[in-house]
Amino acid sequence: MEAYILSVSGAVLVSAVAVMLLPEGKIGKFIVGILKLFCLLVILLPIPKMLGKYLGQDMEIPSFSEEGELDDGFIDYMFDKRAKEEAELLKKQIEEKFEIVVNIQIKWEYAEYAYNVTKITVKIENFGIYGDDEHINVIEQVKEYVAGIYQGSEVEVNE
Numbered sequence: 001m002e003a004y005i006l007s008v009s010g011a012v013l014v015s016a017v018a019v020m021l022l023p024e025g026k027i028g029k030f031i032v033g034i035l036k037l038f039c040l041l042v043i044l045l046p047i048p049k050m051l052g053k054y055l056g057q058d059m060e061i062p063s064f065s066e067e068g069e070l071d072d073g074f075i076d077y078m079f080d081k082r083a084k085e086e087a088e089l090l091k092k093q094i095e096e097k098f099e100i101v102v103n104i105q106i107k108w109e110y111a112e113y114a115y116n117v118t119k120i121t122v123k124i125e126n127f128g129i130y131g132d133d134e135h136i137n138v139i140e141q142v143k144e145y146v147a148g149i150y151q152g153s154e155v156e157v158n159e
Contacts, residue, residue, distance in 0.1 A: 004046060007042055029105055048101070083117070097145065100124055101125045118153060
């Protein structure tokens with residue numbers, strides 16, 4: 001109940017300040033109308049939940065959990081998807097620049113809802129045009145290239 005009162009009060013205060021700063025005219029009246037609708041929406045937001053309890057149905061409005069934390073499963077899914085997309089992009093960049101075939105794995109972690117790359121593993125599957133003597137040189141060049149992109153992350157390049 002406290003959160004509801006604070007949200008309604010905040011919406012009303014923000015609308016009042018905006019109304020004082022708006023110019024008088026057609027645009028001002030239009031924006032005032034939108035702010036009134038916003039306040040009405042904030043006031044009426046808990047009604048579906050109350051009706052659900054009254055009717056015996058559980059009508060949950062999607063929101064944060066009681067503790068105010070995001071769904072960890074969703075965060076894991078999105079960050080994993082982001083890591084796979086970054087790996088594909090990095091693979092294309094390396095293959096175009098060095099003319100080799102690679103397989104890339106990106107390990108990540110999240111702390112306080114931030115995505116941090118911790119380790120990049122590049123496995124060179126085919127050296128292409130490079131001969132036996134140039135393998136070590138190519139490995140070092142790829143390692144430097146990836147380390148330049150992902151500064152502060154551990155980079156491992158192997159055959």
